[in-house]
Amino acid sequence: MKTSATADLAPFETAALVRAVSRAPSVHNSQPWRLRVRGTDVDLVERADVVLPWHDPEGRDRLLSCGAALANLQLAAQALRREISTSFPSDGDVAATVHTRPGGAPALAELARYYAIGRRRSYRREFAPGRIRDEDLAELLDAVGEPTVRAVVPPHVETLAELLGFATRVFRADTAYQRELDAWTAHTFGRRALGAVDGVPEAALGDAPLPAAGLVRRTTPVPDDVRLAERLAAETLVVFCTDEDTRRAHLAAGVALQRVWLEATVHGLAGSVLTQPLHLAGFREHVVARLGLPGLPQAIFRCGQPVSAAPPSPRLPLSDLLAQDVPGGPR
Ligand SMILES: Cc1cc2nc3c(=O)[nH]c(=O)nc-3n(C[C@H](O)[C@H](O)[C@H](O)COP(=O)(O)O)c2cc1C
Structure with missing residues (x-):
């Protein structure tokens, strides 16, 4: 495994990033994203082909969904002990690029949120009585x-x-x-x-x-x-x-x-x-x-406060999340 200051993301790290992005919430569970891994950088690609002309005519919710995926991507990179910075290309289909390099352990708050990624679900039910503290x-x-x-x-x-x-x-x-x-x-x-x-x-x-x-x-x-x-x-x-x-x-x-x-x-x-x-x-x-x-x-x-467990929603196969122009991505 590479340990240099610019160590590329290893396959197991890519897998962790893809899994975290996959669990993000999205409008109608449309999952309008792909990832493109380039060495130490990860592009979050907006899938403009996912369209909801009646619910989301301007694609606003699609970008909000990409934002939710970006939050997961950032947390997963930090959990992998990567230092991150994020840039936002002004045109093209890349919503954001997360630049990573080997760093230290994330703050506990970030780690706790990372571990919550797999437990978060949409809870469309009534809550237990009483507002939150x-x-x-x-x-x-x-x-x-x-x-x-x-x-x-x-x-x-x-x-x-x-x-x-x-x-x-x-x-x-x-x-x-x-x-x-x-x-x-x-x-x-x-x-x-x-x-x-x-x-x-x-x-x-x-x-x-x-x-x-x-x-x-x-x-x-x-x-x-x-x-x-x-x-x-x-x-x-x-x-x-x-x-x-x-x-x-x-x-x-x-x-x-x-x-x-x-x-x-x-x-x-x-x-x-x-x-x-x-x-x-x-x-x-x-x-x-x-x-x-x-x-x-x-x-x-x-x-x-939930009163019961909310059911999970399905997700696209993880292999579908890697952009086609990436070796190993879907054909
Ligand atoms: C931008 C955005 C808009 C959403 N709008 C609604 C909505 O109007 N009503 C709703 O019930 N859920 C909404 N959701 C939740 C999604 O339907 C939900 O995240 C998706 O079905 C996946 O399920 P999960 O959250 O349990 O993982 C929205 C989610 C996002 C990210």
């Missing part, structure tokens, strides 16, 4: 670590309930939107019926009402505004905001979201993400104005 919430918010991202607990849950209720009722009645969602979630037809290893399995969605539901389908109960406000008030919500709507901002929001989600997992908490309502045209501007948010909302994270 203020000390835990403070540690979750400390995990953001991205200067351009502000994670805030939204004030005025009544207003938020009114807005979320409206947006999700629009999506529930939108036939084209629901057709696309079926293709990514239904297991009797669509991608999963064909044995796909992406998409959200029925068991992971469950039949809870909003906000636990996460994704509103034709049959998902959306409580009236008063009831929804009560449900929101019983949970801990964190909204991730950025000043800009750029590629870099979306990646940073995804990184921050995943760090907070992993930190919640470290604390024995569970959570899920809501972006569906944020894709209704003009919706985010309303949310900013009515809730006084410090930037454009990119994702809403709900978090609490």
